[in-house]
Amino acid sequence: MKKGIWIVLSLLVWVNSGFTQDNTRWGTWRNWGEQVDGTYRNPVIPSDYSDIDCIRVGDDYYAISSTFQFSPGVIILHSKDLVNWRILGHAIQDVTQISPALNWDKMNRYGRGVWAGTIRYHDEKFYIYFGTPDEGYFMTSATNPEGPWEPLHPIMLEPGWDDCSVLWDENGEGYFVGTHFADGYKTYLFKLSKDGKTIDRESAQLVNSGSGREANKLIKVDDWYYLVFSEHKHDKGRYVMAKRSKRLQGPYDEEKQLALPGREAMEPNQGGIVQGRDGKWYFLTHHGTGDWSGRIMSLLPVTWIDGWPIIGTVLPDTIGSMSWGGEMPFQDNDRFNMQRSDDFDNAVISEQWEWNYQPRVEMFSLVERKGWLRLKAFKPLVENELLQAGNTLTQRSFRTFRNEVIIKMDISGMVDGQKCGLCHFSGQYSFIGVKQVGSTRSIEININGEEKEGVTLQEPHVWLKSEWGLDGKSIYSYSIDGDNYQPFGDTYQLAWGNYRGDRIGIYCFNNKEEKGYVDVDYFHYHIQK
Numbered sequence: 001m002k003k004g005i006w007i008v009l010s011l012l013v014w015v016n017s018g019f020t021q022d023n024t025r026w027g028t029w030r031n032w033g034e035q036v037d038g039t040y041r042n043p044v045i046p047s048d049y050s051d052i053d054c055i056r057v058g059d060d061y062y063a064i065s066s067t068f069q070f071s072p073g074v075i076i077l078h079s080k081d082l083v084n085w086r087i088l089g090h091a092i093q094d095v096t097q098i099s100p101a102l103n104w105d106k107m108n109r110y111g112r113g114v115w116a117g118t119i120r121y122h123d124e125k126f127y128i129y130f131g132t133p134d135e136g137y138f139m140t141s142a143t144n145p146e147g148p149w150e151p152l153h154p155i156m157l158e159p160g161w162d163d164c165s166v167l168w169d170e171n172g173e174g175y176f177v178g179t180h181f182a183d184g185y186k187t188y189l190f191k192l193s194k195d196g197k198t199i200d201r202e203s204a205q206l207v208n209s210g211s212g213r214e215a216n217k218l219i220k221v222d223d224w225y226y227l228v229f230s231e232h233k234h235d236k237g238r239y240v241m242a243k244r245s246k247r248l249q250g251p252y253d254e255e256k257q258l259a260l261p262g263r264e265a266m267e268p269n270q271g272g273i274v275q276g277r278d279g280k281w282y283f284l285t286h287h288g289t290g291d292w293s294g295r296i297m298s299l300l301p302v303t304w305i306d307g308w309p310i311i312g313t314v315l316p317d318t319i320g321s322m323s324w325g326g327e328m329p330f331q332d333n334d335r336f337n338m339q340r341s342d343d344f345d346n347a348v349i350s351e352q353w354e355w356n357y358q359p360r361v362e363m364f365s366l367v368e369r370k371g372w373l374r375l376k377a378f379k380p381l382v383e384n385e386l387l388q389a390g391n392t393l394t395q396r397s398f399r400t401f402r403n404e405v406i407i408k409m410d411i412s413g414m415v416d417g418q419k420c421g422l423c424h425f426s427g428q429y430s431f432i433g434v435k436q437v438g439s440t441r442s443i444e445i446n447i448n449g450e451e452k453e454g455v456t457l458q459e460p461h462v463w464l465k466s467e468w469g470l471d472g473k474s475i476y477s478y479s480i481d482g483d484n485y486q487p488f489g490d491t492y493q494l495a496w497g498n499y500r501g502d503r504i505g506i507y508c509f510n511n512k513e514e515k516g517y518v519d520v521d522y523f524h525y526h527i528q529k
Contacts, residue, residue, distance in 0.1 A: 293397065
C-alpha cells in the first residue's frame with residue numbers, strides 16, 4: 001500500500017479514537033497519563049526516559065532507562081498499572097566501574113556511557129544487562145529491585161556493541177543477544193553461563209544484520225521465542241520488527257514488521273512487550289526521535305494476530321500505528337507519582353537526582369547543615385564552562401503545559417571566583433545564578449558562554465526560577481524576598497544534545513580555587529497539565 005494512504009488511514013484512526021484532543025500534533029498535549037474517566041493518554045511520562053525495557057513480576061512492573069554519563073546509572077522505575085510510575089532507584093552507584101572517563105576529573109563520555117539495557121527476573125533474582133559503546137557489556141543483579149545491586153561485572157570488554165537482551169528457557173539455560181553496530185549491525189546470540197556472568201563467545205550465532213537493526217528484546221510467549229528489534233531505512237524511518245522461532249537457539253527465519261515508523265509521533269520504536277494484570281499485552285516504548293524533551297515514554301496496546309504482536313492501533317494489512325490512548329490497564333489504589341521536588345531533609349540524595357558524571361563525594365553534604373544541600377566549590381576542568389564543572393546535580397525536565405522550578409539559596413558562604421545557581425543543559429546550556437568577584441556578589445545569566453550581569457546583592461538569600469511550557473522556551477527570574485520575581489535575560493530554548501533531552505540542575509564551581517560553598521534550602525518543581 002502506498003505510503004500516503006497509510007498516513008491518511010493513521011489520521012482517520014486518530015480522529016475516530018476519542019483521544020485526539022491535545023494530541024493531534026507532537027508536543028501539544030495538555031493532558032497526559034491517567035485521566036479521570038478511567039482512560040490514559042500518551043505520553044505516560046513526558047520526559048526523557050530513553051531505551052526503555054519493562055517486565056512484570058506478580059502485580060508489579062519494573063522498567064529501566066539508559067542514563068549515559070549521569071550517576072547513579074541505570075534508573076529503575078516501578079508501577080502498578082503501567083501508566084503511573086515512580087523512581088525506585090538506580091542499579092549503579094559508581095559509574096567509574098565502567099570507566100574513569102565517567103569521573104568528575106575526566107568528564108569524557110557525553111553521549112556515551114550507559115546505553116540501552118534489559119531487565120529480567122529469573123530464579124527469584126533481578127538481573128540488569130547493558131552496553132556502553134566504548135567499553136562493552138556489563139551486568140548486575142539483586143534480590144530486590146530497590147537494591148543493593150551487586151558491583152558491575154563485565155561480560156564482554158569490547159567496543160562497538162549495543163542493545164543487549166537476555167532470556168532463560170524452560171530448562172534454565174540462558175541466552176544473551178547483542179548487536180555489533182560497528183560491524184554492520186550484526187546481531188549475535190550467545191550462550192549465557194548459569195550465574196549469568198559469562199557469555200560463550202564461541203557459541204555465537206548470527207541471527208540478524210543490517211538496516212540499523214538494534215533495540216533487541218528476547219521474549220517467549222506460548223510456544224514461540226521472539227526477537228523484537230527496530231530497523232531503520234532512510235526512506236522510511238525507524239520502526240519495530242520481530243523474528244520468531246520455536247527454539248530459543250533459532251533459527252529465526254520468520255520475520256514481520258509490527259508497526260509503521262510513526263514519524264509524526266517521533267518514531268516510537270524501542271521498549272518492552274509485557275502482559276498486563278488485565279491479561280492484555282502492552283508495549284512500553286520511548287519515542288526514538290529526540291527533541292528538547294528527550295525520548296519520552298508512551299504505552300501502546302499489543303494485539304496478537306497470527307502469533308505476531310502487532311503494536312498500536314491495528315491498520316489494514318495487519319500492521320500497527322501510533323495509539324494516543326486507551327483504557328487504563330488496571331485501576332490500582334497505589335497511584336505512583338514521579339518524584340521532582342526536594343526539600344533536602346534526607347541524609348542521602350533523593351532518587352530523582354543524578355549527578356553530571358560521578359561526583360566528588362567530599363564536596364557535597366546533606367548533613368553539615370540539616371535540611372539544606374551544601375555544594376562546595378572547586379575548579380571546573382575548563383574555566384567558566386558548565387559542561388566541564390563537576391558536581392552539577394540534575395534531573396529530567398518535563399514537557400507539560402506549565403513548568404516552574406524554584407530554588408532558594410543561602411549565598412553567605414560564597415567567595416571570590418565562585419558561581420552557583422540554577423541551570424538547563426543538554427549539548428548546550430544556560431544558567432542563572434550568583435557570581436562573586438572580590439567581595440561583590442551579583443546576579444548573572446549565561447547562555448552558551450554569553451554572559452550578562454545584573455544587580456548586585458547584599459542579602460544572604462536569593463531565589464532563582466525557571467519557567468517553560470510545551471514549547472520549551474525557558475524564562476529565568478530571580479527574587480530577593482521569595483515573593484517578587486524579576487525576569488532576567490533572554491528566553492532560552494531548551495535543547496536536544498548528546499542523545500539527551502534537557503536537564504535542569506543546580507551548579508556550584510569556583511574558577512580560581514577550591515574554596516567557598518552554597519547552601520540550597522529547597523528545589524520545588526511544579527507542573528500543570
